Amino acid sequence: MTSLRHDPVTFDIIQNSLQAISDEMFAAMRKTSMSAVIYEVLDMGTGICAANGEIASSGAGIPAFIGVLDKAAKAVIRKHPIATIHPGDIFATNDPFYGGVTHLNDMVLVMPVFVEGEIVAWTANIAHWNDVGGMVPGSMSTDATTIFQEGIRVPAIKLVEKGVASQAVIDLLTVNSRLPAFLKGDLWAAIAAVRIGDKRILDLVKKYGKDTFVTAMNHFMDYGEQVTLKALKDLPKGVFPFAEEQDNGLIYKVSIEITDDAFIVDLADNPDQTLSPSNASRDGVTVAAQMAIKAVTDVAAPANGGSFRPLVLKTRPGSVFDAQEPAAHGFYYEVEIRVFDLILRCLAPHLGDRLSAGSFASICGTVIGGPHPDTGRHYTIVEPEIGGWGGMLGRDGNSAIFSGFHGETFNCPAEVAEARYGLFVEQLALNPEEGGEGEWRGGKGIRLDYRVRADGNFLTCGYTRSRILPWGMEGGRDGTPNYIDVIKTDGSQKRYAFATGVALNEGDIVRVVTGNGGGYGDPAKRDRAAILDDIKNGYLSPARARDVYGVEV
Incomplete structure (x- = not known):
């Protein structure tokens, strides 16, 4: 029998509270940032991850950005032993080879939420910074051949320790930017956002208890998986290959296999990574595939880590969709949106009026x-x-x-x-x-x-x-x-x-x-x-x- 504190109504309240917290983080970041690309365009995203790094809830913002946050949190977990992570710590990454996923302009901040000495969640956000150094103003150059030309690399490092910001790290970031005042303002807006998320989660845990909070989060992940699996049963089954020429003459290929319990995206047979900024990381391509499976299964239910458990992605290391260090990534987004569009175009003739x-x-x-x-x-x-x-x-x-x-x-x-x-x-x-x-x-x-x-x-x-x-x-x-x-x-x-x-x-x-x-x-x-x-x-x-x-x- 389900206990009173583990009843479905309580779980629903907790999940909706997480959504509200993500939205409050988003509002805090938007209202305090310096750059119009953040506070007007909303080139940003906020979210809450479970203790293992899986995305649990997200605020508004760019869907492709929300898919970055869990991968950044997992990169921090891989790099930093748990014993070295403390309450009040905040980590930063912008490097696609260290959990940054996208390009160096997009900075991710990740903060652990501790309850009784144990991490129960992570708060996270991402936003586009207008200039992080590199060979050209704006840090994105179509002439870049390696990531070293695109700006300062921040490889999942500790920005704030036990609540105290590292002035050395902040100085290093600002001195590398042509817009230091804007960078510093956007940085502190991001810090404020993860901190307000931490505070609100602690309030939530205090009200319902750690066990109930963690169980509710895991339950909702399982529900996300069930929603996707149910939707897969209604899709046509089989293997669907497709190839499309790109503006630059390259041919991008995809093969999609749909079964009752898996959505398999095979991108292994694709061109080598380029000596240009038109490359994407495997994590970034995973985001594109996650968005595609969501688009053809269930567009109404909130997405979380469980929603994407049936997704299987195949890539080839060293290809344009799984670029290896030191590949340039400045225009990664045009590669990833081509993957997203490629998958949709592949499936459109087979899905009737869905696309x-x-x-x-x-x-x-x-x-x-x-x-x-x-x-x-x-x-x-x-x-x-x-x-x-x-x-x-x-x-x-x-x-x-x-x-x-x-x-x-x-x-x-x-x-x-x-x-x-x-x-x-x-x-x-x-x-x-x-x-x-x-x-x-x-x-x-x-x-x-x-x-x-x-x-x-x-x-x-x-x-x-x-x-x-x-x-x-x-x-x-x-x-x-x-x-x-x-x-x-x-x-x-x-x-x-x-x-x-x-x-x-x-x-x-x-x-x-x-x-x-x-x-x-x-x-x-x-x-x-x-x-x-x-x-x-x-x-x-x-x-x-x-x-x-x-x-x-």
Whole structure:
């Protein structure tokens, strides 16, 4: 018989309390950070891990970031003997070879929660820091060939010991950044967030007891596994291979096997790691696979470590999806989002109405910086971009939202961009390019113009789906590409997808264009009223309506 303190209602209260704690950590970090990429864009994530490092609960933020936190906690556990970990300690890592998972700009903080001398949980967060040193401002260079060129490496070290911050470590971090004040402000915001999580968990344990708390957490992990296993039984069984050419000409391959109790993603047969920053760690690719299995099993229930127990990932060490030291990782996110998209495209024809046609599916990382025209101080704006999603059975694609990989984030408002950075926002509009038509059309990307206000500025960018377009399904048309046009004051214009240090001077325009999603279904079957509505709203020209839909206006 279940004891009163171990009843399902108590367990549910504890799990919801963990969710509330994760959300409070998120709010604390957002409200106290220095950088707009954190407090406006929400390029961050918070969570709580079990004593063994498994993710137990997460706050809002980037889904791919939430999947990092447990792996960072496990790296700390592997590296540091339990006897050397004390209440009040906080660990930091940004290195993909030491539990950082992503790239050096993303700093993870992990804090143990002690009860009666025993670790019962870990609080953790991650956020993008605008500059951590390296060969270029912003720390992301398309020319980097090793991780040593990308900034300072922090290999799961102790940042705070028994509640006292290491000034030596803080000095080392700040002196390596071109934006030391912002780095220090973002660091203390992260420290505040893990500390508030620690305090709230201790309050929760005090109320319900350590045994009940730990049992409830483990119970919810088991429930997460049961949810995934139940969903797997409803999926088609078999082995599903797929290959897709990438913008750079490489062929990425995946083979997915679905059984009643396993979701096996085989990425072993893929190209070698590159002498470029377009590599990903095995941990990072695991996150992409975790997001994919969640997308095709259960999108409503909260994810935790148990949700991913049925996932089996196969990679080849030394490949682009399991890069070994000292591979550069600056643009890891464009590799991982390609894995996520590859899995979805592989499964889409077999899952009926569960998945959409292709989306713009790129982070479209955009870095602009240089001397601020008003203060002369160095500034750097780091922005992911919004774009168009694919149409799906029964509905048009969403317009101007982030990719599924990037999740619960926001674009930086024009007012903030102009106030904090040395730029004018000339326009933000939906992408008028033609493409993505279907019975249900793809959503629209954006066209965003930044006008540079001072000489000596620069642009760094990393966009995929710039040549291989968002794919249509069931007869729908392909979408349109992601790219940047730099328009000089003399009227000359050049297009970029991956570039570092593109020179910008006063009056130049950086035009960001993100793709329209692919269409779903035969365009000839689209409802005439929907076509006329698209024309009225400026989504479709009369000429295109005639050519693609056969509708005369």
